[in-house]
Amino acid sequence: MSESKIQELTLEDVMGDRFGRYSKSIIQERALPDIRDGLKPVQRRILFAMNKDGNTYDKGFRKSAKSVGNVMGNFHPHGDSSIYEALVRMSQDWKLRAPLIEMHGNNGSMDGDPPAAMRYTEARLSKIAGLMLQDIDKKTVEMVLNFDDTEYEPTVLPARIPNLLVNGATGISAGYATDIPPHNLAEVVDALIYLLSHHDATLEQLMDFIPAPDFPTGGIIQGIDGIKKAYQTGRGRIVVRAKTNIEELRGGKSQINVTEIPYEVNKAQLVKRIDEMRIMKKVEGIAEVRDETDRNGLSIAIELKREANAQGILNFLFKNTDLQINYNFNMVAIDHKRPERVGLKRFLEAYLAFQKEIITKRTKFDLDKAQTRLHIVAGLIKALSILDQVIATIRASKNRKDAKQNLITQYAFTEPQAEAIVTLQLYRLTNTDVTELEDEQARLEKDIAGFKAILGDDRKLAQVVKKELLQVKKQFGDARKTRVEEQVQELKIDTEVLVPDEDVVVLVSHDGYIKRSSTRSYSASDTDDNGLKEDDYPILLAKSNTLSHLFLFTNRGHLIYRPVHEIADARWKDTGEHISQTIGLADDERIIKAMTFDDLEKESGTFLMATNDGYIKQTAFKDYLPGRNYKKHPSTYIKLKQETSVVLNVTYYRPNSVNQTVLLMSYTGLALRFDLAEVPTNGARTAGVKSMNLRDDDCVVNMALCDEGDNIALITTRGAYKEMKLEEIPTTSRARKGVLILRELKTNPHRVADFIDYPASFEGALEIITDRPIIQDVLTNDHPLGSRYSNGSFVLDTDTQGLPISLRRKLLQLVV
Known part of the structure; x- marks a missing residue:
């Protein structure tokens, strides 16, 4: 019985051996x-x-x-x-x-x-x-x-020809990949010739001849540092962008013409991508995209709308389409049967060494052939000089073999010479001119001397390499197609390019719902039919623009930023989206103030904010500019001292010549007024300075920035409403107790729920909002100005309508 041929091997050994051999095969013999x-x-x-x-x-x-x-x-x-x-x-x-x-x-x-x-x-x-x-x-x-x-x-x-650099290569194998870009033949030849006589040439010197790849599709390469790194190490990254120009058309229109695109970019997919962006309105201002390529060359026309920002749109397309790509060098090739990542100089050295080897082998072959022929020619010349004897000898021989042997024996011809003589056809003897043979002999001797010189002298070998490279350049060299720019251009994209310039109405509600609606939707609807729940109400209703910016301040010191164009676009009758859909708020956190700004770069004012525990702060607008993560994370605009601390109000101050003062009121009926200049400007994450000296059972209820001549309206916790002149409250210093503005009662005393300042010329309505909530209007003209010590008159039944929590100007119908 024969022995079993079954082997017991571990799976690791089998897989390692088989995959190793497979990998070696595809690395060396395929990719x-x-x-x-x-x-x-x-x-x-x-x-x-x-x-x-x-x-x-x-x-x-x-x-x-x-x-x-x-x-x-x-x-x-x-x-x-x-x-x-x-x-x-x-x-x-x-x-x-x-x-x-x-x-x-x-x-x-x-x-x-x-x-x-x-x-x-x-x-x-x-x-x-x-x-x-x-x-x-x-x-x-x-x-x-x-x-x-x-x-x-x-x-x-x-x-x-130095094919590897001229035509490049791309491939993927097991554990290795290669991406070698094409180059200009004339430039590569110039570099090879320089390296031939300067073996210690530096990379910088070689890059004087080969500054960058030269793609067959042209385009523009940016980033000399990336090229240098790639040529040094075999790995690097460059930016390749399309060649474009902006053409002015009639009627204020313009057109972006693309004449060359980056290497290996699919033109049809590129045109489709740009057109999809136009349809989806990812970029504003593109009217039409056309592929006008014909036998005269590549051409993509991107027609823009009237007054469109052509350069801004082009920058956007560079950043978001394959009009600009990153090309990654990974110069891997088989060098001495091993995959190696090599730089530019090693490529050139390997090619030169190979060409020297080819020319050496070719020269040896030519030398052997010339020497063999010279030997034959020498024999023929000798035979012609004794032609009659040779013929007689051949005629006297028995056969071809005997004839050859007789020639060798009698006249000292060699075997090859004898073979050539007996092979010679008879008619050739009649017109064979010894002079021609002697000329051929001289020519062969000269060629042999030349071949031996090449084989014996490296300098002459190098001269042959150089001569043949120059012939290649002369016959096939052409001009560079790809332009090289030293620096990578930083692409700045204006918001106007991405967003249509459109007037909208922005609404922010007390419960945290935000939306933007078109002016047409707003005008076609009843103002009060705003889609909010019955117990919710707007805290911001403003005409704005899609290019504007919305700041939302919460009572817990968080600032939420939204570009207006990123706010959910909804009909005026729809609710909109809740802020918690993108940013989480604490259970006791709510939005207390919302503001819109047209241009973040041009604003130079400060934000003024006050907390219930008696702190106030002023911070420059530039300290609140949004960061990269604004969509998911709010920023901190003030540091709160205690867990129970909350921000009461935030107002924006634009520097002007009018003298403005800060007014604070406490729950127990104390008011403090001081100059805005007393509030120092601090950074975003600071707590500020003391605003009011409070008793342990007291707190600040609100803060206002007032002009001289303003009036003050306040609502008490018992539903009493009171108006008074601002000048009734004297201007003193920050961090004092303030003066009493309510008459103290022994039982059930009035406490300040909220207050507001308004110009003396204001004749509109104010709104009292209760915790139910119920909103009740109060006309300022219906109430006379009271003294500092009065408690006002009752306008609200707290038992049926709820406790007042806020007093503000009535939001009026917008004129859009």
């Missing part, structure tokens, strides 16, 4: 290019097979299917689709700087269209591809057996 010829195996096999079949630039085109079949049957036993895709890519002039294949028929497009099937297209090697294969028949590269040992194929092509 990564060779540093010498810049080709992957499938590309090399396509070029070699087409060249072998005579499918070259100086012959007619042949069906692509024939070339693919030859490659698949003889050298590359994989799917025909992968071979055809590689063949097509080598023909696409928007992918390669110097296409190696010429194609008739549809070979795809920049729009991502697939090529026609290989049975329809025709292909042949391009003229420059001939240089990739030049001298391959002179034993310049190693030839190995193919997959079925029936033919030989090269391990590398002679590559008389």
Whole structure:
């Protein structure tokens, strides 16, 4: 019985061994290019097979299917689709700087269209591809057996052009990937020639010749530092953007013309993306997007609306579409059978070393051939000098073999010379001129001396490399297509570009609902039909603009910022969105003040705020500018001293020449008035300074910024309303107790619920809001101005209507 062949192996060992071998195979034999010829195996096999079949630039085109079949049957036993895709890519002039294949028929497009099937297209090697294969028949590269040992194929092509840098490469294998951008052939040749005579050249010196990649699609490269890093280490990032210009049209309109797009960007997808932004109104001002590309070149027209900000829209498109992309260098190639990430200088050095090796092998081949021929020519010259004897000897010989032997024995010819003599056809003897042979002999001797000089002197070898590189540059070099800019432009996008300039009505409610409505929706509805619940009411109702900014201040010291255009757009009859949908508020937290501002940059005022525990603060507007995380996190606008502390009011002060004073009132009926100048300006996260000297059982109820000549209205906790002149309260200093403004009663005394200041000329209505809530109007003209010591007159039944909590001016119908 035979022994069992079953092996017991761990899964880790089996997977490690199998995957290791698979990885080695796809790294070396599939996905990564060779540093010498810049080709992957499938590309090399396509070029070699087409060249072998005579499918070259100086012959007619042949069906692509024939070339693919030859490659698949003889050298590359994989799917025909992968071979055809590689063949097509080598023909696409928007992918390669110097296409190696010429194609008739549809070979795809920049729009991502697939090529026609290989049975329809025709292909042949391009003229420059001939240089990739030049001298391959002179034993310049190693030839190995193919997959079925029936033919030989090269391990590398002679590559008389620096293909890896000129055409670049892209590929993904196991654990390795490569992204090498295309470069300008003339620039690469200049750098190679410089390096040939300056072995210690620095990267900066080489970059004088090769400043950056040169993409076949043109465009603009930005960021010299990124290029330098990539050329130094093999990895780096640059910005590539489209070439554009802004054209003025009739009627105040303008148009952005795109004439070149970044490398490997799908043009159709780019146009579609820009048009989607127009439809979705992600950017305001685009009227139409057209792809006007034709046989004359690429052209995308972005027509703008009248008076649109063309540069702002272009910046937005650069930032949000593939009109500008980041290109990441990852220069990995197979160097001495190992995948290596290498810099620019190493690429150039490897190519030069390879070319020296190719020329050395070619020269040796030519030398051997010339020496062999010289030997034959010397024999023929000798034979002609004794022609009659040679003929007689041959005639006297028994056969060809005997004739050769007799020539060798009698006249000291060598075996090859004797073979050449007996092979010579008889008619050649009649017109063979010894002078021609002697000229050939001299020419051969000169060639042999030249070959030996190249092989024996590195400088002469370098001269040959240089001469042939210059010939390549002269024949195939062209101008740079991609422009290079040193710095990456910072893209600043104005809000006006993103948001339509539209007048709206903004509402913020006591319970925290916010919305914006179009002026048309507001005008078409009843003002009171605002979508709020019965126990909710507006604390801000203002005409604003989508380009404006909303600040919301809570009683717990938090500031919530919203650009008006980001507020939920709702009909006037709808409720809107609650602020807690985006930012969480504490259970006892509510919005106490809402303000809108047109321009954050132009505001130069200060915010004034006061707390119930007797602190006041003034902070510059610029300290409250929104940060990056404003959507999810509120900022702190004041530091509260205690858990029970709350902010009572926030007002905005714009510097002016009018003398303004701060007025505070306490719950027990004390009022304190002092100059605004007594309140220092502090930072955002400070608590401020003492505003009022309070007793333990007292607290501040409100704060106001008053003008000289104003009147004061207050409402008490018992529902009494009182008006008085501001001048009744003397101006003193901050942090005092203040003066009494209510007559003290022994039983059930009046306490201040809230107060408001208003101009003496004001003749409108004030609103008293209770905790039910019930809103009751009070006309200022219906009540005479009282003295400082009066308690006013009752206007509210607290038993049926609730306790008053707020006094404010009535929100009037907006004129929109």
